[in-house]
Structure formats: structure tokens, C-alpha cells
Amino acid sequence: MTRTVEPFLGEVTALILRMGGCCEAILAKALRALFERNAELAHEVRHDDLEIDRLDVAIDEAVLRSLALQSPVADDLRRLLAANDIGTDLERVGDLARNIAKSAVRLSERPPVAIPAQLEALAVECQAMLREALDAFVHRDAARARALMAQDDRVDDDQDRVIRLALDEIRVHPDQYQQEVDLILVAKHLERVADHATNIAESVILLVEGRNVKHAEKFARSAGA
Structure with a gap:
């Protein structure tokens, strides 16, 4: 790593850590x-x-300054x-949290419905994936990042389970469809949080090993078809 680029990388890393904590x-x-x-909390x-959003802009500006002043290569x-990609993924996690909060407001204004334990479990799982992705970044741990990526399919299955439960509730209690739709939206937002955690893990592998593993599984399936 060239000495002149180190301050920019240090600045971007510090911003990502702050942003990750906020997310x-x-x-x-x-x-x-x-x-x-x-x-009120929502x-x-x-x-x-x-x-x-402010931290995301600060990361963009730090990266652009480095590109303009240092012309980094390799x-x-x-x-x-x-690192810039990680900032983008974290910004989108913030947007998803805001969307979940919007559903929380709507649900608070309507008659209460039972929140399935499966949705609570999905929330815990996705929060853990985000935390693990950030830990992999902090420790530059590619093995940890790979282990996290393997969890993504399970989250997809768990999201589908929550959606099926909500649809069953709509069939039995059609008067609750608005609340159940919001629970479906929350499940989808959480699945997207897991997707962004997976993206961060992919960026960590790129940082550590210089290997671009984005879409690698899809390409492998296509080659074997």
C-alpha cells in the first residue's frame, strides 16, 4: 500500500465503523x-x-479525494x-430500517395482531449477520466473511416461512390484511438487510484477497448447466 493513500484508507475505515455502528x-x-x-420510537x-446519509456522503468524498489527488492503482x-461499496450497502441498511419503522407506525395505529415468533427470529438472524459482516471488516477476516455468505439461503427460506404464515392469517382473518401486509414488508426488508450484509462480506473478501466473488455462485451454476 502506498504511504500517500494510507490516510485516505484510514479515514474511510473510521467512517465505515461509525456508519456500521449507526446502522x-x-x-x-x-x-x-x-x-x-x-x-414515538419509530x-x-x-x-x-x-x-x-451524512456518513455515506463523507465516505464518497474521501474516496473521490483520494482518486483525484493520488490516482491509486492496483x-x-x-x-x-x-470500502466505498461497503458504505453504499450500509446506507441502504439505514433506508431499510426506516422502512421497517414506517411499518411500525402503521401497525401501532391499527388493531394489534400477533407477531409470529418466526419474524422475531428472522430479525435476530439478520441483525447478527450485519454484526458479523462488520466484524469481518474490522478484522479483515475473509474466512468469517465466507461463513456469513453461506447463511443467505437460510434467511431466504425463513423469510418465505414468515410470508406464508401472514398469507394464512389473511385467509383466516381478512379484516387483518393491512397488518399482515406490513409484517410481510418487514420480512422482506429484513431479508434485504441480510443481502447487504452478504454484499459487505463479499467486499471484505475483495479487500483481503483481491478476489471478486460477487455472483460467483450464479456463474458456477451457469457453467455447470
């Missing part, structure tokens, strides 16, 4: 608002998301672009 906190707050039917999420360029 974990805002997601936890949105889910707490959902499970506790706390509209409204706080919109304000909290502004800080994530490993340095790869590290900068991978």
Missing part, C-alpha cells in the same frame, strides 16, 4: 418500535437515518472501491 443501532430501534408498538428512526484502488 446496527437504527435497525435495533426500528425493530424495537415494531415489536413494542412504539410509534419516528426517531427518520432523524437517525440522516446521520447515516491494491490501493481495489481497497478504496471496496
Whole structure:
């Protein structure tokens, strides 16, 4: 790594760590608002998301300054672009938390329905994946990142299970369809959080090993077809 690029990489890394902490906190707050039917807490999420947006802009600016002033190549360029991708994924996690908070507000305004244990389990699983992705980034741990990527299919299955339960409830209690639709939306948002955690894991592998593993499984299936 060239000495002149190190300050930019250090700045971007520090920003990502701050942003990651904000994302974990805002997601936890949105889910707490959902499970506790706390509209006031849900409204706080919109304000909290502004800080994530500011950090995302700061990461973009730091990367652009490095590109303009240092013209990094090879490993340095790869590290900068991978870090920028992580910032983008974290910003989208913030957006998803805000969407969950919107559902929390709507649910708090309607007659309560039972929240399935499977949705609560999905929330815990997706929060853990985000935390694991950030830990893999902090420790530059490609093996940890690969282990996280293997969890993505299970999250897809768990999301489908929640959706099927909600659809069953709509058939039995059609008057609750609005609430059940919001629970479906929350499940989909959580699955997207897991997708972004997986993207971060892929970026960690690119950072550590210089290997682009995005879509690798899809390409492998296509080659074997």
C-alpha cells in the first residue's frame, strides 16, 4: 500500500465503523418500535437515518479525494472501491430500517395482531449477520466473511416461512390484511438487510484477497448447466 493513500484508507475505515455502528443501532430501534408498538420510537428512526446519509456522503468524498489527488492503482484502488461499496450497502441498511419503522407506525395505529415468533427470529438472524459482516471488516477476516455468505439461503427460506404464515392469517382473518401486509414488508426488508450484509462480506473478501466473488455462485451454476 502506498504511504500517500494510507490516510485516505484510514479515514474511510473510521467512517465505515461509525456508519456500521449507526446502522446496527437504527435497525435495533426500528425493530424495537415494531415489536413494542412504539410509534414515538419509530419516528426517531427518520432523524437517525440522516446521520447515516451524512456518513455515506463523507465516505464518497474521501474516496473521490483520494482518486483525484493520488490516482491509486492496483491494491490501493481495489481497497478504496471496496470500502466505498461497503458504505453504499450500509446506507441502504439505514433506508431499510426506516422502512421497517414506517411499518411500525402503521401497525401501532391499527388493531394489534400477533407477531409470529418466526419474524422475531428472522430479525435476530439478520441483525447478527450485519454484526458479523462488520466484524469481518474490522478484522479483515475473509474466512468469517465466507461463513456469513453461506447463511443467505437460510434467511431466504425463513423469510418465505414468515410470508406464508401472514398469507394464512389473511385467509383466516381478512379484516387483518393491512397488518399482515406490513409484517410481510418487514420480512422482506429484513431479508434485504441480510443481502447487504452478504454484499459487505463479499467486499471484505475483495479487500483481503483481491478476489471478486460477487455472483460467483450464479456463474458456477451457469457453467455447470
